[in-house]
Amino acid sequence: MRAKNVRLVVIVWVMGWSSCTGRFVVEKNNLRVTSPESIRGVYECALGNFGVPQYGGSMSGAVVYPKANQKGCKNFDDFEISFRSRLAGLPTFVLVDRGDCYFTLKAWNAQRAGAATILVADNRPEQLITMDAPEDETSDADYLQNITIPSALVSRSLGSAIKTAIAHGEPVHISLDWREALPHPNDRVADELWTNSNDECGSKCDAQIQFLKRFKGAAQILEKGGYTRFTPHYITWFCPEAFLASRQCKSQCINGRYCAPDPEQDFSRGYNGKDVIIQNLRQACFFRVTNESGKPWLWWDYVTDFAIRCPMKEEKYNKKCADQVIQSLGVDVKKIDKCIGDIEANTENPVLKEEQDAQVGKGPRGDVTILPTIVINNRQYRGKLQRSAVLKALCSGFRETTEPPICLTEDIETNECLQNNGGCWEDKTTNITACRDTFRGRVCQCPIVQGVKFLGDGYTHCEASGALRCGINNGGCWKQTQMGKTYSACRDDHSKGCKCPPGFKGDGLKDCQDVNECEEKTACQCRGCKCKNTWGSYECSCSGSLLYIREHDICINKDARGDLSWGVIWIIIMGLGAAALGAYTVYKYRIRTYMDSEIRAIMAQYMPLDNHPNTQLSSQLEL
Template structure:
């Protein structure tokens, strides 16, 4: 009897730590895990005698302002200094600067401290360590009814060492409301927390195809749905190189943690492998963005919760994408990449995943699921569309970021405030200020094809070899939404040509006067909420049955309503069974080989 393929052995195993698996891969792989603490800078601006730079460890929750800075006043509360209980009032500074709340470590979860600080009006929170040790990453606690606040934390958090924390406490007391208080002004700086060496960002998402793991799986699904459009725009424009990865064990945890029913760990491993191969095949054909559409379609059509998580459903999705020339996925090539799951050999694709999981250079081992790695640095913060987009945009060299990075919801246009300190002609409104994700740069502008020049961008231009004044005045008038121009003359904006809407690959965009229409190509159904097209596999007979059933249901509903209105005066209550959630194996356990990450301050 042939033995089972080693990468599918023990498919009913319970969750366990990655470090155990890493040790199994081979002697060449180090058994000790390595966790890298990602840091930001804290610069004390005043009082003058304590000025200086200090390191802070970025928390693994909330929203770090990658590429940005925050200047505020440090406030150390007179009471409830651990931040484990709600504060009685909002914190304010005398100078009306943002409040950066300083709290003591201990007694409760780090995340709870950040939540209470946010509720009290803090723009950021610093937590002072209570022991002399190297900085560690404040991790997210296990999801439970008592920790529902985690996803609502929107301020950045960081841990500072004991000595620096004690210094801030002494200078921040007494309370800012006191006349004798001295405001300690600090600048939190994340500009160098994300490497930004060139005009292309390389990033990875370590994920899992399982959708029956509770809140963490739901978080991944929401992220894929919300970030897909941004990711595909950047990939098609050559701005970004994206690679999906899967933390894949030789034996995967049982999705329901019940070996007698439902799906097995093997099912998850095989689908992880399939999604890896979808990306490989799509990448070989020059369409790597097809992975996002496959994952989205698979989540919609082949949900584990709806008992449709199967090989047949997955292959139908691949075929549907293969029929569209935009994707051109080949099922044969995907199957060739996957190999035989029952073969008595190691799987090369999965072995490569376990090798990539090991940290190299500045990046530590991947030990948290899900995890984003951007320019070889592990992202800290919650997995949310806007927060991640800001982190990715911070990875571009200044001035090379794509248009999607300059939207109002993720960056502030510094040129709108006093022209960013750059030259501007008051008469023509021509300015040298150019907005970038990290701030602004001052460059002599080009107006109507003519380049301004000279120190300070004099209000003169070189035209035909001679200097003359600029003729065309630029005013503050603006065209209405859906149109473009100088405010005096407006033309219809072609959203389809500019790729401002209807961005999914299978969508067909039709421009209209001041607007646009979005439809799917071929026999596909457009799902507006998901901004995606999925194959319409229903036959005409199926449609007939569906319409017939719908008509019957409608008839019964009308009859029931009439009966209720005139004959029935009581009603029935129904209850939905709670779906048991399980948590990802690595986000709720401490790894004794990785001491630089903790869920809370004491436990």
């Protein structure tokens, strides 16, 4: 019996070997030591795959290396050690040594003692690794889901340098920055979820199902809005060729090559790996079919509904139950079956073949070896599988100022524009501000309002520009109304700037003062004129029967003006008559003479004229 168990363990281990020998990439982050001077600089650290990394944010704190319990494997309360920050003090980053217990237990003990972050110093000179939660979780490990502080593994050399500085009484201050932990090239995020339909793998499966249920709403909002490009994936294993004919491989694989571990790790009862790989394939095909129909977000409804309606414990983990869920979502079951293909044929399945190819790391991503794994912009997410933590990581993948509204909610980030307008320019009259809240903080950027673009530095000055600028707060220019008259320093024919209108002087922005044309003698200076200043203009009158001509600043006699008009009319009439007479004269003496000569020439060809001798006719008669 013992030999049989050993053989089973070896087979399961070999089936998973293909994924373990791949290229695993440790997701790293920057750690900046700001003091003391002797170790100041930027160092690499490896993100832990538990807790809640502050993606898109940063955190600064003072490092403490405890005098007792330096590996953090026991409760710090037993040693009367507390890491809770003092009032107005920096958060505490506790440094512990690697070894003797799980990384997660060290983090949990540090968190309970009041630490804001835990740094684990490696105990060997090696490349940094990813700190993960233990696989052999037991019922007394409920604390794993309660770890909320970030964690990072630092090299042995950096850990020793920090310990030396603290031993010499030098305060060590560190800043952790997650703002560049994930690339954020544009306004759309590509995300993947590597998962499994198995629901009998213990607390990890339970946590995964709970995450799918809680994250579904946010994921569908992002997908429907076109903010994300989501793709689910499923890890498959190979069964070594030497064991293909074994009962174990046959019960764990389809198509003779695509396998999944037994859900209960017991080949004699319950469901087997073959059932899991078939359901994985069905979920992958469901996504493909709905993606082709333009509704990829239905995948979230299917996997959550299937987990609720078709659990293994109730023996409903089968095709019949799956088809009922598919039909309830309005998806054609026949299309799903066609995508699945023949699972008994000893041939490649195109869907699972693509899944195996995608599992191999490309570029900076590395191979997918941990389930579940979330990939954001081709980088593996590290941290707790929790709605707010994953959503925060997704939001950090957007280019700044392009984040969707869901990323700016209170439970995801703090709106820095609410306090003192973020220190940015603001027009309180129209409630227009240059402060723009983003996931990574605020930016001071002159806005675009109703098609009008504001120009400026965003901090102290923003000015409306363009043809429509005067329609918004008068372009920021001076404007005033008195006695039914309104004057403005904003001109629509100018793309920017303010200029006081004629009759006023000033900067055009805040002030335009009336110009007294009478005192400054810039108008109404003609002889006999009387000047009266008005707001924005002036009035000029002439004595007696004189009439004021504003364009020429002169006074003229009203009658003279009438005589002048009739004189002009008579001159026009006489001019027209002279023109007509001249035209007639030209016709009579020039044109008519020309026409007469032409007519006489034509007639001369057909009949003799009195002044031409008939020589030709006489000669003909003599003959």
